[in-house]
Structures are given as structure tokens and as C-alpha cells.
Amino acid sequence: MKDNLRDDELVCRCEEVTVGDIRKAIQAGARDVTEVKLRTRAGMGLCQGRTCELLVQQIICRELGISADKAGFSTPRTPQRPVTFGTLGGDGFDK
Amino acid sequence: MRQCEVLVIGGGPAGLSAAIEAAKAGAQVVVVETNREVGGQLVKQTHKFFGSSRHRAGTRGIDIAKILRKQCEDLHVELKVNSLVMGIYADNVVAIDEKKSLTEHNIERIQAKKIVISTGASENSIRFPGWTLPGVMGAGAIQTMCNYHRVIPGRKLLMIGSGSVGLIVCYQLMQAGAEIVGIVEALPHINGYAVHASKLTREGIPIYTGYTIKEARGKERVEQAVIAKVNPDWSTVPGSEIVLDTDIVAVGAGLKPLIGMAHMSGCEFVYDKALGGWAPCHNKNMESTHKGIYVAGDTTGLEEASTAIEEGTISGIAIAESLGYIPKDKAKTLKDEGWERLAGLRSGFKGEDRVKAKMKQLNRYDEVMKGGK
Ligand SMILES: Cc1cc2nc3c(=O)[nH]c(=O)nc-3n(C[C@H](O)[C@H](O)[C@H](O)COP(=O)(O)OP(=O)(O)OC[C@H]3O[C@@H](n4cnc5c(N)ncnc54)[C@H](O)[C@@H]3O)c2cc1C
Ligand code: FES
Secondary structure, eight states: OOTTOOTTSEEETTTTEEHHHHHHHHHTTOOSHHHHHHHHOTTOSTTTTTTTHHHHHHHHHHHHTOOGGGSOOOOOOSSSSOOOHHHHHSTTOOO | OEEEEEEEEOOSHHHHHHHHHHHHTTOOEEEEOSSSSSOGGGGGOOSBOOSOOTTTTTSBHHHHHHHHHHHHHHTTOEEEOSEEEEEEEGGGEEEEEEEOSSSOEEEEEEEEEEEEEOOOEEEOOOOOTTTTSTTEEEHHHHHIIIIISOOOOOSEEEEEOOSHHHHHHHHHHHHTTOEEEEEEESSSSOOSOHHHHHHHHTTTOOEEETEEEEEEEOSSSOOEEEEEEBOTTSOBOTTOOEEEEOSEEEEOOOEEEOOHHHHHTTOOEEEEGGGTEEEEOBOTTOBBSSTTEEEOGGGGSOOOHHHHHHHHHHHHHHHHHHTTSSOHHHHHHHHHHHHHHHHHHTTSTTHHHHHHHHHHHHHHHHHHHTTOO
């Protein structure tokens, strides 16, 4: 979206990463969703990128002039949805 | 650690169909579903199904869910609800977070001979100033709230996107008592079925084709939306702005395959716009490039409940075959029939693109397995 790509707009709301942060990461050399994530934390939040993945992809495509299949995708880690420390560390684990 | 023969991640139409076929042949099956009920998207689909399904077009989604669940129960498939799969680890081990009550959780690990990933899809977001304000939400999420939890999230709704999901959700929200202030569509024409659109225009609901949302405004939550005419390069036409009073901006901007589980398993992916973006590739058994892990339904390309059912069915047969429950020749006949039905389903709406995209997945699978790049 051409006229509203403002630097102060939020892209990853879980980690509060803005358009400007992502642009800076790209200027610093990030070339796909994972590289942007490693530099900015976009995609590392509660939703593990389910919300922001596409938005990050779009900005990468636009800034670098590449197609979506070159921009990669988010790579969620365990746990894929929020789990409390109590659950993980509690004595609930099977033997 | 607990062992089982077949573990299905996600109890939507794809996962349940896989479970039914595998269990029918004699396999022991566990379905793990994070919601309190199985059925996936179907549990909120109160409308009669459109489309091409060989026997279920005209049936309501919620009723299809009931039929599938009953079949699972009759076949003694274990339906483990309120249970979230947190991840897949080496040697087909999955970790499950089971919600026993509001505060009580139990973590369990299960090792399975075969795993089916049928986690469905997630909604696409779009970004505009104000998109993180409370009141901006996915159209599918609104449908879940309204039809399943029986809560309307607002009074005055603006829909972004005129695809079938956007149109259906508007109609259902209207029936539930909300006011629909309009539908915004960037394309020059309505994107969904004309029958659905005309039901809304007959009620006087404006459909703004060639428009986009420019901004959502509000202090604590959405109070207004600004829409404007859109140019082919996505810039907006100055002076074309319309300000609408609204408390819900529904985003019906499509869905994308939920591929986290497949990614964790190390499956290979292919990108195709026709299927919603990145999706794991597979062979004609619906087996991914990770041996013993199968993929079916929206998770391997965004389509319909009917195709999800067929893909699930094929994976269930293939699994039963590889576990020795169905002889090879019989399995082949059954799978071929499934692929034929899929071809039939893919002759309909945007079918050609989907067929091409699915071919791409099958070819990519072959390439990867041959050791290519
Ligand atoms: C508004 C709307 C209207 C539609 N109308 C039609 C129609 O008329 N006709 C038609 O054919 N199709 C229709 N569809 C599409 C259809 O609903 C989907 O294609 C179909 O439900 C896909 O089935 P699935 O089993 O792949 O995924 P889903 O139905 O999405 O099921 C996936 C399940 O996996 C669960 N899950 C995900 N991750 C995990 C995890 N980590 N652990 C445990 N469980 C997990 C989810 O909770 C969910 O229950 C419609 C879709 C929408 C949104
Ligand atoms: S919005 Fe980026 S991780 Fe959730």
C-alpha cells in the first residue's frame, strides 16, 4: 500500500515492531522474513508471526522489489501457542 | 511415554476424515484438537454449503461436523479436545497441553507411528493506520464469536473484502442484529458469489468496489473508518475519502495455510498464491517430505471443506495401507477414487489455478525426494 507505509506504523503488534524498524533491518541487510525476525523480533511474539508474517513479507517485497516467494515465511518455534511456565515447569509432565 | 498408531493434529473436516478412514481399516487413532469441540471451521458455519461437494452441498457446515464426529465416535477414535499440540519433535513425538480446567493444565507426550497435520489456516491481516485498535478483527473470528459463542462484537460493522467469507459473515451479522455500514472491495468487482452479494444489496447495504480502507480512528477503540478510492498501485485518490461511523472493522482479506507444525517437522514447502501462499508439498498419499508425516486440508493449501475431506480421506487410506491394514491393490483403488473426486471438486471455482498449484506441490515432492534442490 503505497501512500500509507509510514515509519511509525506497527507491523508486529506482539513485539511492537514498526515499519521503520523493518526498513532499517532491510537496509542493514535482512533479505527475508527470518532475517527480519532475527534483527527486530517481528514474529517472535505471542502469536509466533501468525498476525504479522504477511505484513512483513509485503514490506520486504516492496522495499527490495522481489516477489513473495522470495521473501520466505515465519518459522514458529515451540510452544506454537502460549503455554504458562506453571504448565511447563509443573509436575504435570509424564514420565 | 504413551504410544499410538495414528495421531491427528487438528480435528477439522480434514483431520476427522483421515481419522475415520484409518480407524475404519482397524488402526488406533487419536485426534488432538485445541478447541472444546471437534469440527474445525465447520462448527460456526450455519449456512448451507455452496460449491461442488459430491453429496454435501446444501448441507449446513455445522451438520457436516456432527456427521463426522458421530462416525469417529462409532469407530472409537479418541477425540482429545481442549488439547493443544505445542510442537512435533524427533521420532514422531508430539507434546500436548491439555486444558483440564481454567487453571489446570496437563502436559503429555505421545509418540505416534504416523502423524497427520491438519491444522487448517489462519486469517490474513492488513495494515493501515489504526489497524491495531480494538475493534479491528478478522472476519472469521467475528463469525466464531457470533455463531459459536453467540456474542456480537459490535453494533456497526464495516467489512473489508467482498470474498465469500466477507459476504457470508456480513449476512450472518445482519441476521444477528448488527448494522452493516458497508463492504469495501479494492477490486473493481465483487469477489465472492453474486447470490450472496445480492442478498446484501437487496437490504440496501452499500458495496464500495474500487475502494480500500485508509484509516481506522478512535480513542480507546474503533469509532470511525476512512475509506477511499484506490489506484492500481494501491495509492488512494485524494479527495475520494468517505468517513463512516463504525465500531467494528472486519478484515476479510483471505486466509493462509497454518504451517507451523509442518515447518517444525522439517517438511519442504512450495509457494503458490492460488493456495494462499506457502504450503508443505506432498505425494499422492498426502505424505510430506518427512516420512510418516502426512498433511491434509487447508494446511496444505487453502481450499474448501469438501477438498479437505477428500485429502483427509486419502491420507487415512494411505496410512492404513502403510500400517498393513489395507492391502496394496485395494488401497490403490480407494486412493484413485479419492483423487478422481478431488479432480471433480477442482473443476469448479478457481479450479484451474488450484489444480496447477497442487501439481506444483506433487512435483516439488518428487524433486526433493530425488535429492534435488
Ligand atoms: C466463513 C467461511 C465460510 C466457508 N464456507 C464454505 C463453504 O460453504 N463450502 C466449503 O466447502 N468450504 C467453506 N469454507 C472453507 C472450509 O471451512 C475450510 O476449507 C475447511 O474447514 C478446512 O478444513 P481443515 O480440516 O483443513 O481445517 P479447519 O476446519 O480449520 O480445522 C483445523 C483444526 O485444527 C485445530 N488446530 C490447529 N492447530 C492446532 C494445534 N496446534 N493443536 C490442536 N489443534 C489445532 C483447529 O482448532 C481446528 O479445529 C468456509 C470457510 C470460512 C472461513
Ligand atoms: S504480531 Fe508479530 S509475533 Fe504476533
